[in-house]
Amino acid sequence: MDExxxxxxxxxxxxxxxxxSGGIAAYKACxxxxxxxxxxxxxxxxxxxxxxxxxxxxxWAALSGKPATTEVWESVHEVPHVRIGxxxxxxxxxxxxxxxxxxxxxxxxxxxxxNTLLTARCPVVYVPAMHTEMWENPATQxxxxxxxxxxxxxxxxxxxxxxxxxxGKGRFPDPAEIFAFCRTVLARGTAVQDLAGRxxxxxxxxxxxxxxxxxxxxxxxxxxxxxxxxATAAARGARVTLLAANADLPVPAGVEVRPVGTAVxxxxxxxxxxxxxxxxxxxxxxxxxxPATYATGKIKKREGxxxxxxxxxxxxxxxxxxxxxxxxxxxxxxxAAETDDVLANGRAKLRRKGCDLLVVNEVGAEKTFGAxxxxxxxxxxxxxxxxxxxxxxxxxxxxxxDLVAARLG
Ligand code: CTP
Numbered sequence: 001m002d003e004x005x006x007x008x009x010x011x012x013x014x015x016x017x018x019x020x021s022g023g024i025a026a027y028k029a030c031x032x033x034x035x036x037x038x039x040x041x042x043x044x045x046x047x048x049x050x051x052x053x054x055x056x057x058x059x060w061a062a063l064s065g066k067p068a069t070t071e072v073w074e075s076v077h078e079v080p081h082v083r084i085g086x087x088x089x090x091x092x093x094x095x096x097x098x099x100x101x102x103x104x105x106x107x108x109x110x111x112x113x114x115n116t117l118l119t120a121r122c123p124v125v126y127v128p129a130m131h132t133e134m135w136e137n138p139a140t141q142x143x144x145x146x147x148x149x150x151x152x153x154x155x156x157x158x159x160x161x162x163x164x165x166x167x168g169k170g171r172f173p174d175p176a177e178i179f180a181f182c183r184t185v186l187a188r189g190t191a192v193q194d195l196a197g198r199x200x201x202x203x204x205x206x207x208x209x210x211x212x213x214x215x216x217x218x219x220x221x222x223x224x225x226x227x228x229x230x231a232t233a234a235a236r237g238a239r240v241t242l243l244a245a246n247a248d249l250p251v252p253a254g255v256e257v258r259p260v261g262t263a264v265x266x267x268x269x270x271x272x273x274x275x276x277x278x279x280x281x282x283x284x285x286x287x288x289x290x291p292a293t294y295a296t297g298k299i300k301k302r303e304g305x306x307x308x309x310x311x312x313x314x315x316x317x318x319x320x321x322x323x324x325x326x327x328x329x330x331x332x333x334x335x336a337a338e339t340d341d342v343l344a345n346g347r348a349k350l351r352r353k354g355c356d357l358l359v360v361n362e363v364g365a366e367k368t369f370g371a372x373x374x375x376x377x378x379x380x381x382x383x384x385x386x387x388x389x390x391x392x393x394x395x396x397x398x399x400x401x402d403l404v405a406a407r408l409g
Pocket of ligand 1: 315
């Protein structure tokens with residue numbers, strides 16, 4: 001219990017600065033602001049002058065319950081250009097335009113937002129949104145790399161419809177996902193971004209092995225554990241590639257998703273993505289077998305005839321293949337879903353697969369699949385066994401990344 005709790009005072013609401021720069025996605029930042037205020041955060045909006053062309057001061061003030069100031073020359077006696085950044089628990093700039101990223105990377109301080117960025121000692125999250133050409137421009141990419149190197153969290157933009165008729169990378173991610181990301185960062189506080197500069201690959205969901213155009217062999221994996229791994233890695237600063245096998249979940253902010261269907265497709269995507277990865281976590285439930293033949297037309301029942309048995313062939317073992325590559329410095333993590341002799345089977349599987357870490361959990365009709373909580377033991381090749389008590393899948397994900405980060409040094 002801290003002093004405030006002992007004296008009966010309520011815990012202060014987390015103090016969030018929402019910086020808004022001048023892009024059309026400013027209107028989506030209104031929803032982000034509402035999510036913060038409705039969940040008890042104390043939010044100060046600091047728009048740039050350009051942002052006010054898109055959404056006016058009155059909207060920001062009404063939604064936040066505070067004046068939304070742009071310049072350093074207002075309320076000078078309160079020294080806002082220093083105080084706002086100093087007092088924040090989190091600064092999130094959403095949207096962050098190419099121009100704002102350039103100013104931040106160069107330490108310019110023309111207005112209240114850029115001054116705030118220079119004085120903030122808390123985690124700073126940038127949510128870039130711009131046209132693909134601007135995002136891919138080497139100047140922008142170098143500015144982003146500079147900010148990340150200094151410890152800022154710069155989300156990867158989403159892919160999709162941009163302003164006007166064009167589509168591509170540069171879209172503002174779903175405000176609900178940005179909010180979830182910021183909550184994770186706030187919960188971690190000023191904890192080090194121990195995966196900053198790292199590329200991690202996570203597989204999630206379950207593969208589907210088609211029998212004919214309408215049927216497949218599949219499994220009950222929801223993808224939640226893999227998505228939790230992707231989201232927590234992004235919050236710790238990693239660049240994340242998520243190989244999503246038939247998972248119907250919202251894309252975590254800042255994560256690049258590559259959809260896959262079958263085990264063979266997952267293998268191809270995993271080998272390609274893992275080529276420059278620092279860590280690969282195979283959380284997907286990969287079908288061990290697939291139908292030996294694929295019927296191009298729907299298999300029909302025939303009157304008076306028994307159905308043909310379905311012949312199966314082995315699928316490639318992606319985890320074992322990645323582990324066998326033995327790339328120096330790359331950490332490979334597997335998952336084992338077991339119903340009986342959980343630990344003994346897990347230890348044998350760790351040896352058989354050849355990975356560095358194996359997360360072993362017990363599965364059953366009511367356990368793990370589709371649930372938001374999990375419990376597991378993480379086995380390591382050095383013989384250590386780390387039990388993770390029953391809790392949110394994000395907590396298990398964070399323990400996995402703790403052990404990965406320790407191995408990456
Ligand atoms: N896995 C994989 N490729 C496969 C099967 C599994 O990459 N063809 C990975 C999973 O992503 C998981 C781990 O291997 O990380 C464990 O999978 P599991 O199916 O539990 O292990 P199996 O080797 O299939 O062992 P068994 O079926 O005997 O339990």
